[in-house]
Amino acid sequence: MTRKFATIQSDIEWQMREGAIRGGQKLPSVRELADRYSCSKSTVVKAYAELEKRHLVYSVPQSGYYAVAKNGDIAPKPRTVVDFATASPDPELFPYRDFQHCLNKAIDKYRNDLFLYGTPQGLPSFLNVLSKHLPDSQVFARPDEMVVTSGVQQALHLLATMPFPSGKRTVLLEQPGYHLLIRLLETHGIPALGIARDEQGIDLDRLESLFRAGDVKMFYTMPRFHNPLGTCYSERTKKAIAELAARYDVYVIEDDYLADLETxxxxxxxxxxxxxRTVYLKSFSKILFPGLRLGVAVLPPPLRETFKTYKQLSDYDSSLLSQAALEIYMQNGMFDRRRRKIAAAYHRRMRLLTESLDTYNDTGYVRHANVRSGVHTHLVLPEKLNVADLIRKLLPRQIIVKDSSSCFLPNTDPLPILKLSVFQAAEDRIEDSARQLMNAIKDSVTK
Structure with missing residues (x-):
């Protein structure tokens, strides 16, 4: 059995490699291969199962086995520029081939459902998968407590614009904070307040004072791997925020978009x-690819029905094809394997950047956070330094950085913070780029 099993695998792999079997082509049936190789059907099924596990073939119920297309792979490109500014995931880590496999299976599995209107809440089978996935992040929720959204951005738009039971209208957010939420609030004329956050966290007394003032309907926060700071709240701070929200009738909007990078x-x-009192938001765009446009909101009962109504009026449902493909991607173990690979890659980059800053930041006037995981960190620069000039001076050195001015509410004075992201920073150039960055800062300060 072992010899026949290996022979079937190697023969199919050879035919795929030589082009005799093309991507998407239906493979011989189990009965046909059993006759051809004079073996049992179970031996053929086992060979196909092993090939499917390696993402070379995929199965379609009541149809058979098909070859996975290979033209979705993208070869790594040499990087001449070190990009510390981009907040989008690294395309070289995208699961092109795996996800194409899952898209094909999703179309075949849900062919009678995907091309009709779905439900505003989400594909029921996908919600069931999410209820088993979220406990990995210590979030325990039933499918009826969740709503699938077109990314976290849609969830924030709905929450910011919909009425809350308290009748309050003001949105409180950290400063610096998420720049697109700031633009959203400004565009819709929604009252907004800011609370300062730095590498040490926030002033809890100040938070209580703002909650007590009476008109804060929700506090938007990124407790984990904050953008742009990269820092995380302590357990004490998170517990205090939850307690204050309950005391003053405020909802906490917890954006945990990088939860899958947690180490x-x-x-x-x-x-x-x-x-x-907490609305938990999670995105799959950063761990897979932005074009997926899928997120999930876990909502407490008082907000759930209003959120669903606003969601239905916004887009009726989020992409059913994306939901079905991600469901399959999670169920067959691909998501966990990919998550571990991507988390490890970004962890190495972030640790290398922080260690390099530790080595080359020998100034007494630049602060950098001790961030070891996630994808963001920052430098607090001297106020006398012209950040725009610094950014321009780094371009000839093929180093791209970005300031944080867009992360502050209008009519406030932004702090001189330089955002650093390792999403698309080439690992082998991080240390030297950190050295050049610090040298450029020193040159700018002494002139």
Whole structure:
């Protein structure tokens, strides 16, 4: 059996490699191969299962086995520029081939459902998969407590514009904070307040004062791997935020968009301390690819029906094909394998950047955070330094950086913070780029 099993595998692989079997082509049936190789059907099924596990073939119920197309792979390109500015995931880590396999299976599995209107809440089978996936982030929720959204951005738009039971209207957010939410609030004329956040966290007394003032309907926060700071809240701070929100009738909007990059499994979200006052948001765009446009909102009962109504009026449903493909991607173990690979890659880059800054930041006037995971960190620069000039001076050195002015509310004075992201920073050039960055800062300060 072992010899026949290996022979079937190697023969199919050879035919795919030589082009005799093309991507998407239906493969011989189990019965046909059993006759051809004079073996049992179970031997053929086992060979196909092993090939499917390696993403060379995929199965379609009541149809058979098909070859996975290979033309979706993108060869790594040499990088001449070190990009510390881009907040989009690295295309070289995208699961092109894996996800193409899952898209093909999703179309065949749900062919009677994908081309009709779905439900505003989400594909029911996908919601069931999510309810088993979220506990990995210490979020325990039933499918009826969730709504699938077209990314976290859509969820924020709905929450910012919909009425809350308290009748309050003001949105409180960290400063610096998410630039697109700031633009959203400004565009819609929604009252907004800011609370300062730095590498140490936030002033909890100030937070209580703002909650007590009476008109804050929601506090938007990124407790984990904050953008642009890269820092995380302590357990004490997260518990305090949950307690204050309950005391002053404020909802916490917890954006956990980088939860899958966590390297410390015991780091709980705010939702774990009070699910009745926390809206938990999770995105799959950063761990897979932005074009997926899928996120999930876990909502407490008082907000759930209003959110669903606003969601239905916004787009009726999020892409059913994306939901079905991601469901299959999670169920067959591909997501966990990809998550570990991507998390490890970004962890190496971030650790290398922080260690390089530790080595080359010998100034007494530039602060950098001790960030070891995630994808963001930052430098706090001297106020006398012209950040725009610094950014221009780095371009001839093929180093791209970005300031954080867009991360502050209008009519406020932005702090001189330089955002650094390792999403698309080539690992082998991080150390030298950090050295050049610090040298450029020193030159700018002394002139």
């Amino acid at each position: 410390e499994p015991k780091r709980d979200p705010i939702h774990a301390y009070d699910s009745s």
